Amino acid sequence: xxxxxxxxxxxxxxxxxxxxxxxxxxxxxxxxxxxxxxxxxxxxxxxxxxxxxxxxxxxxxxxxxxxxxxxxxxxxxxxxxxxxxxxxxxxxxxxxxxxxxxxxxx
Numbered sequence: 237x238x239x240x241x242x243x244x245x246x247x248x249x250x251x252x253x254x255x256x257x258x259x260x261x262x263x264x265x266x267x268x269x270x271x272x273x274x275x276x277x278x279x280x281x282x283x284x285x286x287x288x289x290x291x292x293x294x295x296x297x298x299x300x301x302x303x304x305x306x307x308x309x310x311x312x313x314x315x316x317x318x319x320x321x322x323x324x325x326x327x328x329x330x331x332x333x334x335x336x337x338x339x340x341x342x
Contacts, residue, residue, distance in 0.1 A: 267321040271310050271329045275303050278333065281340045290341065302336045 282299050285291035291299075306329060313325045321329070 265314075265320050267323070267326040268310065268314055268319070271321065271326060271333070272307070274330070274333050274337075275307055275310075278303055278337055278340060281337075285340060295339075299336055299339060302332075306332050306336070 279300070282291065282296050282303075286293060286296045309332075310321070310325075310329055313321055313329075317325075
């Protein structure tokens with residue numbers, strides 16, 4: 237009986253270790269950092285456009301929604317590869333960011 241309790245406890249601790257390892261993302265990985273820096277920059281540009289009256293709040297909300305979707309996709313991609321992005325994933329996200337970026341300042 238004691239052996240079973242110890243075995244169950246050891247199994248529970250091993251799952252807890254795996255779960256915590258999967259949630260600790262390496263947000264500073266160079267590819268992730270580059271993608272997230274661009275998203276942050278775009279966010280600032282959107283706010284500046286609204287502040288200057290060059291963009292309506294409705295347009296800004298749509299662009300922010302697009303950026304949130306890109307950030308969500310970046311996190312999803314990273315969660316599938318030990319908190320890293322592959323070069324192709326980075327390229328895909330950059331293309332999406334380029335599309336949003338072109339809409340800022342039109």
